[in-house]
Amino acid sequence: MRIGIIGAGQVAQSLGTRLLELGNEVMISSRDLSKPKDKGRWGILPSAAGWKDEHEIKGKKASAGSFRQAAEWGEVLINCTEGTASLQVLRDAGEENLKGKILIDLANPIGRTEGKAHLAFCNTVSLGEMLQAEFKETLVVKTLNTVSAEVMANPRVIRGRHDMLIAGNDYKAKSWVKDVFLRKWLGWKNVIDLGDIRASRSLEMYLMLWLSLWERLQTTNFNIRIVTE
């Protein structure tokens, strides 16, 4: 399948690489294809073009393009941009290129004040809802934003049962993301459907707890499991 990834950062590259390994064609995208990506405290990642070259050499169907090109080319789209920029980036990608397609949104709108992370917006609104409200004919599915780039692409790095959460308005789109994308491709065995896209609020607000746990555990290789009676 042709997967158009909007973004070329750590999450885009990590997930893109995994989707290539699974036999898909993948295009990642950026405003500047030759600019190395800043991974923050983890150093520097290859540019979008560098990522493409690396995988092409290995015979994978990798490509790199503009946001617009990736959105137009992809049969399924994944929003891997920074959450605070996502709405504008997707407008630039062209509403007509998103129409009728599944858009998996795994971004978190992280803001910073005095070096301390918080959400740029939350509580009575969420990025998932904003994207669905703006692109009415796109099937927005919120998921994967609750784990690190590595865990998203390889849930097995964490042993034992742990759960992925999902939200979205379109039942068929959500079923495909749940059964094919998450379960069959990436190996997410336990996926809990939280209902329509409003549950994006819950998923995005969990980020604050994720950040606290990261600080405490000193690793991003963790997730939650919902334990019931």
Added chain:
Amino acid sequence: MRIGIIGAGQVAQSLGTRLLELGNEVMISSRDLSKPKDKGRWGILPSAAGWKDEHEIKGKKASAGSFRQAAEWGEVLINCTEGTASLQVLRDAGEENLKGKILIDLANPIGRTEGKAHLAFCNTVSLGEMLQAEFKETLVVKTLNTVSAEVMANPRVIRGRHDMLIAGNDYKAKSWVKDVFLRKWLGWKNVIDLGDIRASRSLEMYLMLWLSLWERLQTTNFNIRIVTE
């Protein structure tokens, strides 16, 4: 030990009953001791005086008083009021009565717009932080706000490992809450310390996910387990 519970609602009564069973003296508190407590969709709870009478008959050391009386009398205090009212209620209880004491804060500042729950404040502030900022000589410890009244008091209603989170500035106060109050008394075997009181933001913002999970699971008997490599 003399436990002063600020509040007389579902959480106050459930936790108060459990603390009595453990051999403590417990005072719950309300503005109106004879007013039955509204449990929302769960019906009506006894008034503070009714709760006291019920437990006195069984020979337990139960009492009911004003917020001020409970705060003055208690050696350890628990904030079981509605989060949006907590700051004012604790001011009414008297700063001098809170001084030097541990205040376990398990409230969530739940607001509602058009019947939909959200947080009255969050993200760059939290109730735990507000209480600590206002009552500087009180040892505020945030915990238990991430589970239902029943699970708080009886973590064993959920089978298998699940985790409680805790935050607070004072290490000794946090150790007592962790080792004695949570572990020894209530039976919380796995308690994860998220650091200083700023982590209240994470704990309170988790409420939105809790609400989504409640809607999905149709039970309040659930909790999360942090799963690491």
